[in-house]
Amino acid sequence: MSAVTASFTAGQTCARERRLRRTALGGIITFPVAHFKRIRRRKVDTDSTKLPAGGAGAVEAVVLTRARELVEGFKVRRVLPSVKRRMVGPFIFLDQMGPEILGAGRGLDVAPHPHIGLATVTYLFGGELLHRDSLGTVRTIRPGEVNWMTAGAGIAHSERTPPGLRGAGSELFGIQSWVALPLRDEESEPEFAHHEASELPVVEGEGKRVRLIAGSLYGARSPVKTLSEMFYADATLAPGSVLPLSTEHEERAVYVVEGAIEVTPEREAFAAGQLLLLRPGAEVLLRAASGEAARLMLLGGAPLEGKRHIWWNFVSSSPERIEQAKEDWREGRFAPVPEETERIPLPQSGPAVVRYP
Helix, strand or coil: CCCCEEECCCCCCCCHHHHHHHHHHHCCCCCCCCCCCCCCCCCCCCCCCCCCCCCCCCEEEEEECEEEEEECCEEEEEEECCCCCCCECCEEEEEEEEEEEECCCCCCEEEEEEEECEEEEEEEEEECEEEEECCCCEEEECCCCEEEEECCCCEEEEEECCHHHHCCCEEEEEEEEEEECCHHHCCCCCEEEEECHHHCCEEEECCEEEEEEEEEECCEECCCCCCCCEEEEEEEECCCCEEEECCCCCEEEEEEEECEEEEECCCEEEECCEEEEECCCCCEEEEECCCCCEEEEEEEECCCCCCEEEECCEEECCHHHHHHHHHHHHCCCCCCCCCCCCCCCCCCCCCCCEEEC
């Protein structure tokens, strides 16, 4: 399927056991709809001389990343959850991997581990990862592609550097996130879906390009199946270019991956590694700093009904369900991941169950 492209022009704002156990205690990070229709070329107002309505205070809060060791020798930059915000729409977890060069003979190895009550989303800017899961899926993901794994009632998976890249070394750069599931889908059958970059809608023009990973934005809709109202997009801005972010979604955030941006109406600059939490209803313009390109992740959606509890790799509306998942993993009741002989053990003394919100 070819990419669906729309345009921005003026007019619309729219020891291995010890190492594995350390990984478990740190909290495993996994690497990682709708109707798909052709989008006509659209006009989006990017006149940087106009301030959007909504007044000051469009940025409600700013969250900084914290370094966390994913596996021995490889750290990620974690931005969700945080004290300032536990969730943005259905997004309950967000990590940045890299950019990092994995030298010759070195690779990333996240052994099999379990999930319930969430979907893991993998999106890469550079490098490759090999995904295996207990459904029998074996899939390599490359830049611009999407791996969407719905855990539902329970799934186990692993993420590793592909064997063919280990000899000469490789890079790894991407985003890993978790999306909490609606109450009706928490115990659904697990699923895995992979989408090529060519399947995802692209909206571009006037120095900016937005690839829609999931949900709807700028009049486009991704073919990726989601279970709640949301949006998730990869946006690149040339130096000085401006991107409007409309108010069509209730909760919105902007994560600065690379470069720096200015947010209007504040006209305040924000650097890479910052998550900007936007005030509901506030219209904003995102401007890349002059002389420097920027890369952003745009995310959010409708808040989920009820509370969510999170412990290690488990998310649920019920703390009792999390206790059951812990026992199931400890007793080996999750289906095995084919071609894998390792598994990350349940933390002996992990963090307390946290309730959101």
